[in-house]
Amino acid sequence: MNDREAKERIEQLRKKLHYHNYRYYVLDDPIISDSEYDMMLKELKELEESYPQFYDENSPTVRVGGAPLNKFEKVEHKIPMLSLEDGFDDNDIREFDRKVKRFLKLPEDKKIAYSVEPKFDGLSIDLIYENGKLTVASTRGDGYVGENVTQNIKTIRNVPLVLPIDTPPMYLDVQGEVLLTKEEFERINQERLKNGLNVFANPRNAAAGSVRQLDPKETAKRNLIMIMYYIRQIEGYKRKILSQHDALEALKEMGFPTSSLNRLVVGIEEAIEYKKELEIKRETLPYELDGIVIKVDDFELQESLGATTKSPRWAIAFKFPAQQATTKIKDIEVNVGRTGILTPVAILEPVNIGGVVVSRASLHTMDEIEKKDIRIGDVVFVQRAGDVIPEVVKPVKDLRDGSEKKFVMPEKCPVCGSRVVKDGAYYRCSNINCPKVLKESIKHFVSRKAMNIDGFGDKLIEQLVDKGIVKNIADIYELDKETLMGLDRVGEKLAENLISSIQRSKGTTFAKFIYALGIRHVGEFVAKLLAERFKNLENLKKATKDELLAIDGIGEEIADSVVSFFSEPKNLQTIDKLLYYGIHFEDKTKEHSRIAGKSFVFTGTLSKPREYFKELIEERGGIVRNSVSKNLDYLVVGENPGSKLKKAKQNGVSVISEEELYRLLEG
Numbered sequence: 001m002n003d004r005e006a007k008e009r010i011e012q013l014r015k016k017l018h019y020h021n022y023r024y025y026v027l028d029d030p031i032i033s034d035s036e037y038d039m040m041l042k043e044l045k046e047l048e049e050s051y052p053q054f055y056d057e058n059s060p061t062v063r064v065g066g067a068p069l070n071k072f073e074k075v076e077h078k079i080p081m082l083s084l085e086d087g088f089d090d091n092d093i094r095e096f097d098r099k100v101k102r103f104l105k106l107p108e109d110k111k112i113a114y115s116v117e118p119k120f121d122g123l124s125i126d127l128i129y130e131n132g133k134l135t136v137a138s139t140r141g142d143g144y145v146g147e148n149v150t151q152n153i154k155t156i157r158n159v160p161l162v163l164p165i166d167t168p169p170m171y172l173d174v175q176g177e178v179l180l181t182k183e184e185f186e187r188i189n190q191e192r193l194k195n196g197l198n199v200f201a202n203p204r205n206a207a208a209g210s211v212r213q214l215d216p217k218e219t220a221k222r223n224l225i226m227i228m229y230y231i232r233q234i235e236g237y238k239r240k241i242l243s244q245h246d247a248l249e250a251l252k253e254m255g256f257p258t259s260s261l262n263r264l265v266v267g268i269e270e271a272i273e274y275k276k277e278l279e280i281k282r283e284t285l286p287y288e289l290d291g292i293v294i295k296v297d298d299f300e301l302q303e304s305l306g307a308t309t310k311s312p313r314w315a316i317a318f319k320f321p322a323q324q325a326t327t328k329i330k331d332i333e334v335n336v337g338r339t340g341i342l343t344p345v346a347i348l349e350p351v352n353i354g355g356v357v358v359s360r361a362s363l364h365t366m367d368e369i370e371k372k373d374i375r376i377g378d379v380v381f382v383q384r385a386g387d388v389i390p391e392v393v394k395p396v397k398d399l400r401d402g403s404e405k406k407f408v409m410p411e412k413c414p415v416c417g418s419r420v421v422k423d424g425a426y427y428r429c430s431n432i433n434c435p436k437v438l439k440e441s442i443k444h445f446v447s448r449k450a451m452n453i454d455g456f457g458d459k460l461i462e463q464l465v466d467k468g469i470v471k472n473i474a475d476i477y478e479l480d481k482e483t484l485m486g487l488d489r490v491g492e493k494l495a496e497n498l499i500s501s502i503q504r505s506k507g508t509t510f511a512k513f514i515y516a517l518g519i520r521h522v523g524e525f526v527a528k529l530l531a532e533r534f535k536n537l538e539n540l541k542k543a544t545k546d547e548l549l550a551i552d553g554i555g556e557e558i559a560d561s562v563v564s565f566f567s568e569p570k571n572l573q574t575i576d577k578l579l580y581y582g583i584h585f586e587d588k589t590k591e592h593s594r595i596a597g598k599s600f601v602f603t604g605t606l607s608k609p610r611e612y613f614k615e616l617i618e619e620r621g622g623i624v625r626n627s628v629s630k631n632l633d634y635l636v637v638g639e640n641p642g643s644k645l646k647k648a649k650q651n652g653v654s655v656i657s658e659e660e661l662y663r664l665l666e667g
């Protein structure tokens, strides 16, 4: 790079950074992520170091923050409010430690005491107390002149208006951070969406926007909190304060909220260790941290080190990996979820977020896309935090060029081509055999209250669907022993058990069958209503919305769902197939009056879980009890029976085996 090129790049970067500072500090509405900003600033810093002839006292590398807003009264800071030097990896931090020692002419192996503290991601605020009373609260502004936000800060509940101590200092200048909890940030954004306003990109911007409101009543509505970390000046206090960790103690003593995560460590390695700990803890904290701050603890050493125009030499911020980036949405695809819900997914221009390349992000619901007005081609903020899948936070509307396109939910399922139906805030595939939906449908179909087919665990279902053995819930009735034994972890005994469960499930009730189909909004109870009203499948298939609505207990949502289900040809085919395989309905209670009203107790190990037999007995009007009494009708005995067997014999109760139970059930 020659001088001219360097000068051009430097000027270009300065111009960009000035603009981003304005968006961030003045408007609280950035259009690039912090890490992108940090990268530009780093590039500028390096260029300015290599080309000192282009020094500019107004460069973003030597200046703090942004100019105060005119809408607020200005406050001059007697002591400038500076920024912090940044470090991003262990080596940056070790280099800081070495520099400190070089500057102080201390031996290289000297271990310095550091106050290590969480770095809260909020808005820096300066508070002045005179004789224990809060007189002025101001923002940092450009470091020299800030905004008077006293009335707004007074609405924050944990800011003491009067210090709760007998002998407050005569004069006190303290600094802290105003924050929003993650939860409150979510609430505010949801409220803004409802009111058609743009959402904040992160809690920091939301906190800043909340403090810099003209109307303190608006600030009061946001549940802001304040955490103090710095005594800038103190006069006339009962004791001397000699170090940063002592200052944190003094703040607590004077009634200020401080962090319980602050710690005093010796040597830089312990500081690095502390950062690793907090990085893990970060997810579980109620508010956002963007790193830790490492401060030389001893005030005398701090004084010797002094400051540059932008930041003190005795402290460094050790930043956590970024959680946000901005990138472009190339396209929006639809993902069919396990419940058949279609989730729009943004296909992104790959972007590195905190060391991980992200190329897809969730857009949640159509409703959210519409409210946030997210379009294909938009530059968006993408967030990736912890284990949560990356999500699109908001579009940067100011960067639109008119080529962006609105997303339309497809009318057909991208997996199977069936009709997509709207269901409240969601869109779903109407086909119960959609591969994605299939697994969930099978789980439901075989469940106790549905077809009660025992032995179909998640692993088995996964295999059956993934290997293409079951393409439709009806295929369950085509399974044979050999096929089942060909699956992982299925031996001969289990295969036999599965087959017998499948066979036995064919005789069911109409209500259970309706429930087993997994029609949206049709639970056990509604299935019974439908069975009672329509008696058979032919009637139910033809049911009109009005007929359905006429049933007590069935509303609009259910009626629509039933009509929609039976108008889907694929669903009708599945039903025909099930009937073909021998599914039939019995009015079990009446037909099997042999066990109606009879009581049963189990003992020992049966071939299937007790719940399975319980279901069979109960659907035929029998009762399952836990303990043996004189009035008990049957004790069902499996392998290794317990003391119940003896008691049953003493009481003259009929003792039967599993096979005998089946014979009873079958009438």
Ligand SMILES: NC(=O)c1ccc[n+]([C@@H]2O[C@H](COP(=O)([O-])OP(=O)(O)OC[C@H]3O[C@@H](n4cnc5c(N)ncnc54)[C@H](O)[C@@H]3O)[C@@H](O)[C@H]2O)c1
Pocket: 020, 021, 023, 024, 025, 030, 031, 032, 033, 034, 035, 037, 038, 064, 065, 082, 083, 084, 086, 117, 118, 119, 120, 121, 122, 123, 124, 125, 140, 176, 177, 229, 230, 293, 317
């Ligand atoms: N996205 C954008 O367009 C954009 C623009 C400008 C700045 N920024 C971001 O803002 C940050 C720079 O802002 P900055 O100058 O306020 O510096 P900073 O946020 O990196 O660090 C200084 C600030 O840390 C805060 N802090 C929190 N806990 C603290 C503690 N325990 N002790 C001391 N201070 C503590 C104080 O408010 C202090 O002013 C960077 O992260 C940068 O990416 C982003």
Ligand SMILES: [Zn+2]
Pocket: 336, 413, 414, 415, 416, 417, 418, 429, 430, 431, 434, 435
């Ligand atoms: Zn589908």
